[in-house]
Amino acid sequence: MDVDVDTTAAVAARVAEALPRTLERLKAYLAVPAISCEPAHHADVRRLAERIRDDLQALGLDRARVLDVTPGEGVAMPLVAAEWLHAGPDVPTVLIYGHLDLQPVGEPEWTTSPHEAVQRGDRLFARGAADDMGGWVSHLAAVEAWLAETGGLPCNLKLVIEGEEEIGSPFLERFMDEHPDAFEADVMVLTDCENPGVDVPGLTVSLRGLMEVELVCEALGADVHSGLWGNMAPDPTIALFRLVARLTDEDGRLRFGRVHVDDARKAAAQQVPIDAQTVREGAHLLDRVDPLPVRDRSIAEWLWWQPAVTVIATTLPPPSQKKNAIRRRASATLSVRVAPGQTADEMLAILRGVLLVDPPAGVIVRLETVPGWGGSWLYTPRGPAFEAADRAYVAGWGRPLVQVGIGGSIPFVAMFGQRFSDLPLILNGVLDPLSTAHGPNESLHLGVFEKMLVTNVHLYAELGALSPAALAGGA
Ligand SMILES: [Zn+2]
Known part of the structure; x- marks a missing residue:
């Protein structure tokens, strides 16, 4: 579906205006201690999943549901799915992935209450604010703005919000096996990764x-x-x-x-701002210890x-x-x-x-x-989906995506990467180097969040303007 530039601009203005309401939604979700690795909080994971399902339904999405799988060894956390498929068969279906579960609070160094989101300066502090509640809530805001402004979306859309990413997605493959239609799409936006800086958006293309x-x-x-x-x-x-x-x-x-x-x-x-000082701070080097020499390679x-x-x-x-x-x-x-x-x-x-x-x-x-x-993962982004994503990022961030890697290993990424290797996979997110995901005082940079709201609005329009066949050919 081709949407004119003015319409997209109007939706982008609307999503920006709705920021206070979006932040209230985000704060409400962050108040639920949905910690997947702690059995005492499993009821919270389900409670949050059910609440999100109800909200997705109220937003105007179809088939909002809490999915389960046949139990096996261990306890499977629920997964929330919803869709909006009225853009027509000639318009691609975009799958948005995020996760609702949280890491435990852990360290005592929190200076705010971890499950009570607090805004300080340009950051919102709470466990899960950046990893990953802010990531997929930014999409809810974009969906809401499109529906309010135009009564529809410029692309078909599926949402998958996992409840056990923080314990390594042990049942995700089973969810894919038992609920394949929840995952069928032409392009996927997996929004749980980091930007190399608050002004430099990152497209993750590899994992060790x-x-x-x-x-x-x-x-x-x-x-x-x-x-x-x-x-x-x-x-x-x-x-x-x-x-x-x-x-x-x-x-x-x-x-x-x-x-x-x-x-x-x-x-x-070369475009990524990792310098010796970042290593010094990030890796907690003692004052008299230097980072390893780079020799003939970059950090x-x-x-x-x-x-x-x-x-x-x-x-x-x-x-x-x-x-x-x-x-x-x-x-x-x-x-x-x-x-x-x-x-x-x-x-x-x-x-x-x-x-x-x-x-x-x-x-x-x-x-x-x-x-x-x-497993490791190495991806070569090419084709119209990534050109579309770059245009959306230029609209939202003022610059295209920079390819980055992750030194660690994220099971869900490897699973998507293996199973959907023929699809364009856009791995992005709202994390930045100071978000301290998994650590104390986790925070979401609100400038990044605002840029992602606008970027998502444009991303749906840009991807919606492509044909499913062109997407399949480009990946
Ligand atoms: Zn995450």
Whole structure:
């Protein structure tokens, strides 16, 4: 459907005027402690889901419903779905994804009450304000403004609001299997990601994957006296240290498995304001400690696009249980962030090739895999949907999207990425580097939120002007 420029401008003006009401809606949702990882709050998750369903219905969306799935192991949180499909078959269907559940409050450093949204300066403080309530509530406002101004939307629309993103979306694939029509769309807007700055909008195009392995060294049938046998019995603990050192370069970075980053992503990384000070603050470096040298790559490339290793556990005894012995066995659990596009199996083969040859001191070395890996994701945005999104961002933010990566692993993104790899997936959001999602004093930058309200209004018009066939061809 083609909508004239004046109409879109009128809707954008309307959504801006409605900001106070939209903030009231947001605050009301944030008052519900819908913490999915705490069984005591599961009733709150459902209560919020039902409230949102009722609100979506009141807004004029069709088939607003709280969905459940066949129970399996564990408890599935509800998912809210709704739709508006009156734009016609020649107009694309846009799916909006968000999540209503919250991280626990956690740290005591909150300076406001976490479930009582408070505005201070240009930020709204509350658990979930940016992750992710502000993300999808910005869409409700855009829908409301379109319906109020024109009685319709410029595209077909589906909303999916998940109730268990913060626990890794354990049932999302089952929701996709059991309620496929809730997810059928021509283009998806997954709104749970970060902008690199409050004036720089981000389009997330990659995630690192996550895998864990336990590196085990053994040499003796029993712990033995270090005075009697030191210098002649191989020490599995020393061998373990040498193997970890073998994996890393002089900076302590993983030396193996580095990937080629193409020029487009390199150029995108140059536009992103991550500097040494951001690392210093974000990673809580002590005053006399500097960030690692960038060598020949950008900070963004190191954080998003190269694999990384961390020793996250060992079987070494704590000082309180020390003894003068060579221990029979020692092991370390290594957490490996796999590069976007790299598979865990590829990384495992690399680690095996490095760690299982020429064992230090002739000890026996094993590499055991730990279950529960998260896949990496690497996406190349191209085609008319992204051109449309850029136009909407220019209208809302004054500049097009900048491609960014995420160093961590978000299960729902990998799930959407695998299942809907042939669709345009627009991963955006209202988070910024100071939002401290998951941490204390989480906040939503209100300037970002206002820009997203206007951007969403334009996004529906821009996407609605494309044909479903053109979208399918472009992805
Ligand atoms: Zn989130």
